[in-house]
Amino acid sequence: MTQKLLLVDGHSILNRAFYGMPDLTNAEGLHTNAVIGFLNIFFKLLDDENPDYVVVAFDTSAPTFRHDIFKEYKGTRKPMPQELHEQVPLLKEVLDSMGVRRYEQPGLEADDILGTLAKRAEAQGMIVTLVSGDRDLLQIASDNILIANPKTKGGQTTVERYHTQEVIDEWGVTPEKFVELKALMGDSSDNIPGVPKVGPKTAKELMQTYGSIAGIYEHVEEITKNAIRESLKANKESCDLSYTLALIKTDADFELPWDSAKRVNYLNENAYKEYKRLGFKRLLSKFSEEVVNNAFASLETAFTGGSSKNSGFGNGSANNNGTDVANSSNDGFSAGSGFGISEGSSAKGGSSDMNCDLEIENILRNVPQKVDVTSVTSFDEAQKIIQEAKDYAKGHDDRFIGFSVIEDSKDAEDFIGLGISFENGKAYFLRNTEKFTAEYAGKVLEDLSKDCRLATFDIKNTYHLFTPYEIDSKKAKGNFDILIGAYLLNPLKDDYTPEDIAGEHLGRMMKSYKERFGKRSLKELIEVPMQMTLDLGIPMPEEDTKKKSKKAAAPEILPEDALKQIVEYAGEVANTAMHGAFILEKKLEDAKMAGLMQEVEMPLSYVLYSMEKEGIICRRDALKDYGDKLAGRIAELEQNIYKEAGEEFNINSPKQLGVILFEKLGYEGGKKTKTGYSTSADVLEKLAPEHPFVRDILEYRGLAKLKSTYADGLADYIESDNRIHTVFNQTITATGRISSSEPNLQNIPMRTELGRAIRKVFVPRDGYVFADADYSQVELRILADMCADEGLLEDYRSGKDIHRATASKVFHTPFDEVTDTQRRNAKAVNFGIVYGISVFGLANDLGISREEAKGYMEGYFLTYPGVKAYQEGAVAFAKEHGYSITTFGRRRPIPELKESNFMRRQFGERVAMNAPIQGTAADIMKIAMIRVFMRLRKENLKSRLILQIHDELLIETAPDEVEVVKNLLTEEMQKAADLKVPLIAECSIGKDWFEAK
Known part of the structure; x- marks a missing residue:
């Protein structure tokens, strides 16, 4: 059977992948898009080609023989972007881990290596596929050598394939003559000069007419075009040089035994x-x-220093009797006190980053890869282990008891067990038994929370079992959520998992939940499946054996194996939480975010749990009526649109709509793309003022989205208590803002009257009312505080309408004579400045010329020079440190500032201006939520905080507590931060959310 060789041009395919894939970085901050794109192409090629041998060739930085004869060879190439450059060694590491044979040699280009290997293989009777984005290699094509040219766009890869005939079909010459074609037309990417005035079309015509360069020069006087003829005659040396530069060596001097390139299992x-380490x-x-x-x-399962019974981290480690013993390797690692909310944060990090890194490195040496997990079913043994944990951690702020709750749902009957860890590399899984129930596990956690510090992953998801002690009582340091800690250190990640945290912060590799269990129910896995037959040696009740086929399939995983996986997973998460909490807290202290973690994020997690538990009543009947009303207006708009268009068409089809707008109706401003005219919102909004037809389409789109997302979509989330229990996400946004999902109530519309009407379906419980308070222009007030511009501060302190005051100064108009248009424009500038808006963006928002927008912004900065100084300072700080920082110390990394792409760097600068403001607003809202929640709880009120939307808080208020709640709500929101200008919160009361707002 004929053997097959796959050859890959490493740099070429990596380059193609880089520009064809969106920018991606992993937890270490490494750019990975090119490597992932390369691997996608590589695996597709393996599937398509099924080769016996594989070689990936790379260029080196050393000069080649081509540079010796022409120093300017490839001299016009731009330097490789840094984001791509760093991925070259990364790809080589990945290929080496896979066992892929790669080859490079100083003095040779990858093309020469590939060309030589291709011809050697062909001579030995092999079939070859050579993969490169470089068309130079078409000269190597033959009936046995396929040149594959992959193209990647939007993560999707297609491959153009060339044997001899395909080269002839496209270029009009044989592969052997392709190099002569290139010698004539040159190549700007490689700085091969070619013959001036001879482009691809002319070169192709000349080669087809005369057959070769030699033939062309033999008949050069016959060429009728004077300019071409004279250029050929004057540039014979350039043509010969170009031929030498373009000719790929097929007899390069190197040895590469085929056995070394034999295909093996690359997924080893x-x-x-x-892949796990790199986050693929x-x-x-x-x-x-x-x-x-x-x-x-x-x-490796070896433990440093023996069994390390109770060898946690801190100033010492407890022995079996709970007394302190010296541990020199851990001396000096006790947790610091962090900072209070009122203290703010310095701009720099903490003490020396190097010292922190060395401390953490010393600690990590003691963290084993493998966790020894013991399954416990004896209630007495479980109590003994719990007492040992308490003895170890009680009274020690720098010791954590890691735990994990294993369950299929929050129903008590779905509780499977509790993972617990307080020893180095050791954990226990306390299984659900008749005595050790979900309720008992909750009591255990509550008791431990009183005297010890607990650590887990996603603590909000465990509060249905217990209430942390520090919620109602004073405690120096509370529990720790490694999910929140990891998020604070890197808020740019898409998601966070226990195995991510283990890998990134402990250097430990963990199997993910999905790798272990997929989407299967854990309880079903560990219970004997009813379809199992006597063939598996498990007896079944007689009534069940009659119902089941004797050929029933065995389960994918046997109960004892599933239980083993559950035990291991529970223990690994608990142990990772124990070790991770200490490491993460140390890193947070160094980043001056320990106070933010303990005094804001951890208390907030319980506030959010309480809000999720309470939920908000949504009236099904009102929701249906709202949907019917929308449907009626949508149908009315449909008929209007069809009438104006003169035909019925699919309004939701951008392609059909584009034809109607820009061809049939002849509207100006159509932007044609490959798939048709663009009918995006910004295109339609420019047409809307002059065309009622377009206004109808925009209204139709808005109402259709309202109906599908809210009128129809919300109904699926109403539970048996008639409430919607949205999930509040604490670790999603880069700026620290809270988001919600299942459903997303943060996007409840406010711009249109019909959109706002959705709030009427949300009501309080019988007899209660809603108290709704929101901040007034909180981000603008934060900007004033941060920039400390005296004019802006005075405008706020005076209590004037800030937009009218800005318009008065910028447009040089007396305050009382400012027009509505001037105020609207000033408002756009005010809020645009917060988001680092550009002149182009402001012009688009206001529908004015760029010159006019530029004048507005220049006038604004002349009026408030402190704002410009703040923006420049924020960008300079972020460029120096790599992150922005809020008033309360929250960091937002901005890697875009170091990217080679100009547009990405500009985006980074806008983020640097905006993130401190948005992040501070998020911090203030979180502090306000905690203060309001704690006041309600402390004063034992019946009213409950149930919803947070952007700058707004909603309380379901008992009728006899209305005045107390109104005062409490505004007071605590306004005291959440001490700014140079007053924080204003305005409260209103209503029988539904619409009326309250």
């Missing part, structure tokens, strides 16, 4: 570990279960 254990999550699914298991089985 080492590759899995490397989507590619992990390619690995077999056996490889994954072997990868974890191969991890």
Whole structure:
């Protein structure tokens, strides 16, 4: 059987992947898009070609023989973007972990290596596929050598394929003559000069007419075009030089035994570990279960310093009697006190980053890869372990008890067990038994919370079992959520998992929940499946055996294996939480965010849990009526649109709508793309003022979205108590703002009257009312505080309408004579400045010329020079440190500031201006929520905080507590921060959310 060789041009394909994939970075901050794109192409090629041998060739930085004969060779190439440059060694590391044969040699280009290997293989009877984005290699094509040219766009890869005939069809010459074609027309990317005035079309015509360069020069006087003829005659040396530069060597001097390139299982254990380390999550699914298991089985299980009974981290470690013993390797690592909310934060990090890194490195040496987990079913043994944990951690702020709750749902009957860890590399899984129930586990956690510090992943998801002690009582330091800690240190990640945190902060590799269990129910996995037959050696009740086929399939995972996986997972999460909490807190202290963690984010997690538990009543009947009303107006708009268009068409089809607007009706401003005319919102909004037809379409779109998202969509989330229990997300946004999902109530519309009407379906419980308060222009007030511009501060302190005051100064108009248009424009500038808006953006927003917008912004900065100084300072700080910082110390990394792409850097500068303001607003709202919640709880009121939307808080208020709640709500919101200008919160009361707002 004929063998097959796959050759890959490493740099070329990596470059194609870089520009074809969106920018991606992993937890370490490494750019990974090119490597992931390369691997996507690589695996597709393996599937398509099924080769026996594989080689990936790379260029080196050393000069080649081509540079020796022409120093300017490739001299016009721009430097490789830094984001791509850093991925070259990364790709080589990945290929090495996979066992892929790669080759490079100083003095040779990858093309020469590939060309030589291709011809060697062909001579030995092999079939070759050579993959490169460089068309130079078409000269190597033959009936046995395929040149594959992949193109990647939007993450999708297609491959153009060339044998001899395809080269002839496209270029009009054989592969052997393709190099002569290039010698004539030159190549600007490689700085091969070619013959001036001879482009691709002319070169192709000349080669087809005369057959070769030699033939062209033999008949050069016959060429009728004077300019071409004279250029050929004058540039013969350039043509010969170009031929030499373009000719790929097929006899390069190097040895590469085919056995070294034999295809092996590239999805092996080492590759899995490397993919896991680099965060290639989507590619992990390619690995077999056996490889994954072997990868974890191969991890070192040795413990530093022996069994390390009770050897937690801190100033010392407790022995079996609970007394302190010296531990020199951990001396000096006790947690610091952090900062109070009123103290703010310095701009710099904490003490020396190097010292912190060395401390953490010393600690990590003691963290084992493998966790020894013991399953416990004895109630007495479970109590003993709990007491040991308490003895170890009680009274020690720098010791954590890690825990994990394993359950299929928050119903008590779905509780499976509690993972607990307080020893180095050791954990216990306390299984659900008749005595050790969900309720008992909650009491255990509550009791431990009183005297110790608990640590877990996603603590909000465990509060249904217990109330943390520090919510109602004073405690120096409370519990710790490693999810929130990891988020604060890197708020740019898409998601956070226990295994991510273990890998990034502990250097530990963990199997993910999905890798272990997929989407299967845990309780079903550990219970004996009813379809199992006697063939598996498990007896079944007689009534069940009659119903089941004797050929019933065995389950994918046997109960004892599933239980083993559950025990391991519970213990690993608990142990990772214990170790991770200490490491993360240390890093947060160094970043001056320990106070933010303990005094804001951790208390907030319980506030959000309480709000989720309470939920908000949504009237089904009112929601249906609202949907019917929308449907009626949508139908009316449909008929109006069809009438104006003169035909019925799919209004939701951009392609059909584009034809109607710009061809049939002849509206100006159509932007044609590959798929038709653009009918995006910004295009339609420019047409709307002059065309009622377009206004109808915009209204139709808005109402259709309202109906699908809210009128129809919300109904699915109303539970048996007639309430919607949205999920509040604390670790999603880069700026620290809270978001919500299932459903997303943060996007409840406010711009249109019909959109606002959706709030009428949300009502309080019988007899209660809603108290709704929101901040007035909180971000603008924060800007004034941060820039300390005396004019802006005075405008706020005077209590004047800030937009009218700005218009008065910018447009040099007496305050009382400012027009509505002037105020509207000033408002756009005020809010635009907060978001670092550009002249172009402001012009678009206001529908004015760029010159006019530029004048507005220049006038604004002349009026308030402190604002410009703040913006420049914020950008300079972010460029120096790599992150922005809020008043309360929250950091927002801005890697875009270092990118080579100009547009991305500009985006980074806008983020640097805006993130401190938005982040401070988020912090203020969080502090306000905590203060309001604690006041309601402390004063034992019946009223409950149930919703937070942007700058707004909603309380379901008992009728006899209305005045108390109104005062409490505004008072605590206004005291949430001490700014140079007053924080204003305005409260109103209503029988539904619409009326309250």
